Amino acid sequence: xxxxxxxxxxxxxxxxxxxxxxxxxxxxxxxxxxxxxxxxxxxxxxxxxxxxxxxxxxxxxxxxxxxxxxxxxxxxxxxxxxxxxxxxxxxxxxxxxxxxxxxxxxxxxxxxxxxx
Amino acid sequence: xxxxxxxxxxxxxxxxxxxxxxxxxxxxxxxxxxxxxxxxxxxxxxxxxxxxxxxxxxxxxxxxxxxxxxxxxxxxxxxxxxxxxxxxxxxxxxxxxxxxxxxxxxxxx
Numbered sequence: 001x002x003x004x005x006x007x008x009x010x011x012x013x014x015x016x017x018x019x020x021x022x023x024x025x026x027x028x029x030x031x032x033x034x035x036x037x038x039x040x041x042x043x044x045x046x047x048x049x050x051x052x053x054x055x056x057x058x059x060x061x062x063x064x065x066x067x068x069x070x071x072x073x074x075x076x077x078x079x080x081x082x083x084x085x086x087x088x089x090x091x092x093x094x095x096x097x098x099x100x101x102x103x104x105x106x107x108x109x110x111x112x113x114x115x116x
Numbered sequence: 117x118x119x120x121x122x123x124x125x126x127x128x129x130x131x132x133x134x135x136x137x138x139x140x141x142x143x144x145x146x147x148x149x150x151x152x153x154x155x156x157x158x159x160x161x162x163x164x165x166x167x168x169x170x171x172x173x174x175x176x177x178x179x180x181x182x183x184x185x186x187x188x189x190x191x192x193x194x195x196x197x198x199x200x201x202x203x204x205x206x207x208x209x210x211x212x213x214x215x216x217x218x219x220x221x222x223x224x225x
Contacts, residue, residue: 004158031211033212040202040218040220041217041218042204042215042216042217042218043159043204043215044215045212045213048212050211090158090159092158094211096211097211103211104149104161104164105161105213106161107158107159107160108158109156109157109158110156110157110158112156
């Protein structure tokens with residue numbers, strides 16, 4: 001029944017060591033999003049893919065990159081993690097088609113990243 | 117950037133009590149969504165409100181969308197420990213969402 005799957009659930013990395021988080025979906029949705037969420041705060045959108053089109057948020061640091069090799073998978077790459085990048089990273093999907101009622105974003109369980 | 121403000125930031129109540137969480141903005145949204153997020157999990161959609169003045173009920177949860185479509189509230193009647201979590205409101209921004217900072221609700225048994 002899992003619709004948005006994130007691996008791993010917990011990731012420990014070292015300061016400056018590149019890390020990749022993965023997300024897969026079984027919903028065949030057009031849009032995949034990556035959010036960063038720090039403790040008891042709102043999810044902050046980093047970027048999203050609409051099909052193959054990459055859309056970066058203006059305030060997303062260059063340290064964060066993303067890849068979407070096909071419809072089902074999307075990756076978040078952190079090139080040189082700093083201590084401030086420790087957070088929960090959430091992947092979400094949606095159809096991307098405007099309609100009424102508004103579409104839902106389906107979230108994965110998240111990957112909690114710890115930077116040592 | 118469309119900003120959503122939620123209040124209160126934290127709420128701790130005894131089982132059986134009622135609570136209300138507010139979500140306010142200076143912007144008009146075509147819809148507002150409420151999510152609940154449990155510790156260590158992703159947000160799960162509770163409800164979407166679309167029409168100004170709309171009231172939706174989901175068991176003990178009542179959601180209201182303001183007439184001007186700038187604000188919303190979530191009221192929980194007779195809260196239970198299972199209601200504990202982070203409640204997030206989110207405004208529809210094309211196919212993206214603008215999230216509020218969330219309200220952490222703790223219901224003590």
